Every structure is written in C-alpha cells, then in structure tokens.
Amino acid sequence: MRDHALMGVTTAARTAVALGTLLILARTLGPSDFGFVSIAITWSAIVALVTDYGFGMRALRDIGAERERAGYVMSASLAAKTLLVIPACLILIPLILLVLHLQPDERLTAVMFLLGSLAFSYGDLSLTVFRSIGQFHRETKIVVLTAIVHFVLLGLAIWLSNDLLSIGLAFLVSRTVYALCALFALSRILELKGILRNSWKDLKERFRTSTSFAIDSGATNIFAQLDVILVNHLAGREAAGIYFAGARLLQGAVPFTVLLASIHIPRLAHQLHNKNLMASSYSMRILGEYMILGVLFALGFYFIGPLFTDHFLGPDYIELNALWLAFACFTATRFLAAGFGVQLIALGTGFLRTFGIITSGIVTVICYWIFIPAYGIAAAPWVSTLGMTILSVIYGHGVYNIFQRIRRSKKASQPASDQPEMPASLSLNEKAGI
Template identity: 75%
Template sequence: MRDHALMGVTTAARTAVQLGTLLILARTLGPTDFGFISIVITWSTIVALVTDYGFGMRALRDIGAERERAGAIMSASLAAKTLLVLPACVLLLPVILFVLDLSMAERVASVLFLLGTLASSYGDLALTVFRSIGQFQRETRIVVVTALIHFVLIGLAIVLRNDVVAIGLAFLVSRLIYAAGALRALAKIVHLAGIVRNSWQVLAERFKSSTSFAVDSGATNIFAQLDVILVNHLAGREAAGIYFAGSRLLQGAVPFSVLLASVHIPRFAYRLHNQSRELVRYGARILGEYVAMGLIFALAFYFIGPLFTDYFLGASYAELNTLWLAFACFTFARFVAAGLGVQLMAMGTGFLRTFGIIFSGVITVACYWIFIPGHGIQAAPWVSTLGMAVLTLIYGYAVQNIYRRQRNA
C-alpha cells in the first residue's frame, strides 16, 4: 500500500499541475488559440512517443525481473532513445520553421513545445528505474518539486505575456529542469557513464527487445492522440480547442492507469518468471483495481464535467456539455481494457496487444471520418468508446486463452 500511496502522490502532483496549466490556458486563450496549442501538444506527444520506442516499459519489465542489471539497462535505453531523438529534431525543426503554414509566433512556439516535450520524455524514462526497484519516494520528490516549478513558470508566462511564444518558452524551461532533475537522481543510484560507450551490438539488442513494446505503446498512445488531430482537420481549430479541453481533462485519469501498471508489471513479471501459483489470482486483482478506478473516474466526469464547463471554462465552451456522458463511458471502457492489457504486456505477448490496438484503432479512425463531418464533435467520444469496447473484447479473449493454456500445461 505504501508503494500505491507514493505513486498516487506522484501521479496526482504531475496530473494536477499539467492539467491545471492546460485548463487555465483554455480559459485565458479561448477556443481558437487553445486549439492551436492542442494541436502542437498532440503532434509533439506523438514525436516523443515514437522516440520512446517502448524503452520505458521494456526497462520496467526487465529491471523488475533482474534488478542487478538496472544500470546497464537504463544506460542502453537512454543511448538508444537519443539515436532516435537527434534525427527527429534534424528532420522536424526545418519543417516547422520553414515549411508549415504558420505565423512566425506559431512557428517559434511549435519548436519550443516540441523540444520541451522531448526533454520531458527523457525525464519520464529516467524515472522508470525508481518504480522498477521499488524506490517510489525518490520519484515522488522529483515530480512534486518540478511540477510546482512548471506551474509557477507557466503562470508567470500567462500573467506577464499570455501569448503562445512566452508560454512555449516557460514550458521548455520547466521540462528541461524536470529532465535534469530526473537524470541527476538516476546517476546517484546507477552507473550511467557508459551511455556514450554502449556498443552498437548492445544498442541493437535494446532496439530489438523493445520493438514489441514500441509497437504496443506507440499504437496505443498514437491512436489516443488522433481524435484531436482529426477533429481539427474535419471540424476546425475552434472545435478542436473545445474538444481538447474536455479530452485533456480525461487524460488526467490516464496517469493513474500508468500508476497501477508501474506497480503491477514488475510484480506480475516476477511471479511469471518464478512460475508462481498465484499468477491467475494476481491477474484478477489487477483487473479488479482497474475496473474500480475506471468506475470512479467515469462517475466523476459525468457529474462534475458540466460544472467544470459552466463555472471554469465559460460560455465559449458550452458545447462541451453535450460530451460528458460519452467521455464517462469511454473512460470506464479504457480502464477495463488497460486492466487486461497490463497483464498481456507483463506476459510479453506483444503481438496480441498490438493486433488488438491496431484493429480497434483502424475501426475508430474510419468511424471518425464517417461520423464527425455530419455530427460534429458529439460523435468523437462515442466513436472512441466503440473502439475501446472492441479492444476490451480482444484483450479479454487473449488473456482467457493464455491462462487456459497455462492451466493445461
């Protein structure tokens, strides 16, 4: 329970500050300018996910099973990530600065948000080791302090300038502080001097071993980002801003799903590695915790969402009130799917997860194209719920078959 509590504090601090700053931006910038911010953050997040290449989840599983190799695993993961980040920056920065149809202020802000998101992803990867070895208090301390710094810097940017460039600069500085703090803490417990001396063979093995996790994590999170991109493309920037304000509030529940995964994946992997007889019971416990948390969040969004729209965002976001029931259903379905997906990930069955994610994602994207032009943003969360229900059925079937084979073995 202590691990759960510490991860809860970490997640709450991270989520509250990130959500708080974004929602304050929604209030102060208005739907159109906030729509621009939403698209920039969404694309930057996708780039960060691609460069993560599943290294974090793979490291979480590997270190959980073999804690004595934590230093070697983390140094190889950070080096491999850098091999993806550098070419991504070389390719994308000129495109943003000279190709895209944006104003100069929007170009600069886009670069700042992209670099800040990439810096933040380094911090997230570095903190993986603390969850894997059970030192949750160190991660909690770093996240709480840097989250407060993030909130202060964004708040100052809003008060002093309230434009996209100032906000982007504050975002970059705060994320660099977060990444530096995480890497500094990591260097105190594992030897990282070998990052630049990893052999190509070691890096190739890290890429190979992380590929299934990369496809899994990438497909899961990239499909989760596509709703904002498609709403912007099919309904316009203002509609994207309204939709993003609600969907971003929903994203506040996602870190709590990651919290449970961070606690359970190493423990499940350990039981699986040692062929524990309690594996099925532990899997049922994982699913039960996800179902309970999903129900809590779903009810919260349904009842509190309209109050949030009316009393915080204001009249310009009134259309958001038509979406809260669908958002609640989507949240519950997402947690149920995650409770099954975590077990598949800990079992190393990347193909089954990947198939489910891609199949349900294709259905979701196709339905976005069919229904959003005629029904507007009201269709988007219901389509997302349909896709998540399909994913849950696939995951449930896969988990049931795996446990049945283990019992018969």
C-alpha cells in the first residue's frame, strides 16, 4: 500500500498541475487560441512518443524481472532514444519554422512545445528505473517539486502577458528542469557515462527488443491523440479548442492507469518469470482495481463535468455539456481496456496488443470521418467509446486464453503422483472424459 500511496501522490501532483494549467489556458485564451495550443501539444506528444520507441515500457518489464540489469537497460534506452530525437529535431524544427502555414509567434511557440515535450519524455524515461526497483519515493520528490515549478512558471506567463510566446517559453523551461532533475537523480544510483559506451550491437539489441513495445505504445497513444487532430481537421480550430478542453479534463484520469501499470507490470512480470502459482489471482486483482477506478472516474465526470463547464470554462464552451455522458462511458471502457492491456505487457504478448490497437483504431478513425462532419464534436466521444469497447473485447479474450494455456501447461507438467486420484466408482468412459 505504501507504493500505491507514493505513486498516488506522484500522479496527483503531475495531473493536478498539468491539468490545472491547461484548463486555465482554456479559460484565458479562448477556444481559438486554445485550439492552436491543443494541436501543438498533441503533435508534440506524438513526436515524443515515437522517439520513446517503447523503451520505457520495455525497461519497466526488464528491470522488474531482472533488477541487477538496471544500469545496462537504462543506459542503452537513453542512448537509443537520443538516436531518434536528434534526426526528429533536425527534420521537424525547419519544417515548423519554414514550411507550415502559421503566424510567426505560432511557429516559435510550436517549436518550444516540441522541445519541451521531448525534454519531458527524457525525464519520464529516466524515472522508469525508480518504479522498476520499488524506490517510488525518489520519483515522488522529483515530480512534486518540478510540478510546482511548472505551475509557477506557466502561471507567471499567463498573469504577466498571456501570449503564446510567453506560454511556450515557460513550458519549455519547466519541462527542461524536470528532465535535468530526473537525469541527476538517475546518475546518483547508476553510472550514466555508460550511455556513451554503448556499442552499436547493444543499441541494435535495444531497438530489436523494444520494437513490439514501440508499435504497441505508439499505436495506443497515436490513436488516442487522433480525436483532437481529426476534430481540428473536420470541424475547425475553435471546435478543437472546445473539444480539447473537455478531453483534457478526461486526461486527468489517464495517469492513474499509468500509476497502476507502474506498480503491477514489474510485479506480474516477476511472478510469471519465477512461475509463481498466484499469478492468475494477481491478474484478477489488477483487473478489479482498474474497473473500480474507471467507474469512479466515469461517475465523477458525468456529475461534475457540467458544473465545470458552467462555472469555470464559461459560455464559450457550452457545447461541452452535451458530451459528458459520452466522456463518462469512454472513461469506463478505457480503464477496462487498460486493465487487460497491462497484463498483456507483463505476459510479453506484444502482437496481440498491437492487433487490438490497430483494429480498434482503424474502426475509430473511419467512424470519425463519417460521423464528425454529420454530427459535429458530439459524435467524437461516442466513437472513441466504441473503439475502446472493441479493444477491451480483444484484450480480454487474449488474456483469458493465455492464462488458460498456462493452467493447462502446469497441469500437464505435474508428476503423475501429484495428480488427484479418481474415485474408483468412475467408469472408464468417465475417466477418459467421454
């Protein structure tokens, strides 16, 4: 429970500050400018996720199973990520500054959001090791302190000027502080000079072993970001700003899925690696925790959402009041899918997760293109709910089948003396299962 409490504090600090500052931006900037911010944040997050290449999830699983390899895993992961970040910056920064049709202040702001998101992703990757080895208190200290810095800097930017450039600069500085603090904390327990000593063979191996996680994580998060991008494309920047304000409130629940994943993936992976007989029972506990949290968040969004729209965002965002029921249903199904998904990660079944994500994602994108032009942003959260329902069914079926195979394998491997004797009264046909 101590680990749960520490991760709860970490998640609450991270979520409250990130969510609070963005919602204040929604109120002060208005739907149109906030629509630009939402698109800049969304695209920057996608780039950061692509350059992560699943290294974080792979490290969480690898270090959880074999803690003595933490130094090698983290140095190789950070070095491999850097090999992706450098070309991404060399391509995207000139593209933003010279090609995209944006205002001058929007160009610079977009670059600062991109660099800030990449810095933030370095910090998240660095903190993976503390979750994997059970030192949650170290991550909690870093996240809480840097969250305060983030809130203060963005608050000052909003209060002093409330323009896009100031907000972008504050975002970049605060995320850089977070990354530097995380890397410094990591350097105190691991030798970071090993990052420069990784051979090409080590880096190739890290890429190879992380590919399934990269496809999994990339597909999951990119499809999760597509709603804002497609709303912007199909309904305009102002509609995207309105939709993102509500969707961003929902994002406040997402870190709690990460919280549980950070706790349960290493533990379940460790149990499976050591062939612990209680692994299937632990699997049911994981699913139960996700379902309970999902229902609680769904009820909270349904009842509090309209009050949030009326009393905080104001009349410019009144369209959100028609979306809260759909947002609540989406939240519940998202937690259900996550409960099955983290088990698939611990089980090492990357293909099944990838298949589920791509299948549900394709259905979702097709439905966005059909229903958003016809029904506006009101259709978007219902389409997302459909996609998550499909994903939950695929994941759940996969987890059930895998654990059934594990049980059958264990029974088959038991010595004959360990098998329970059949009652003498059973006929030969009954013994044969006929």
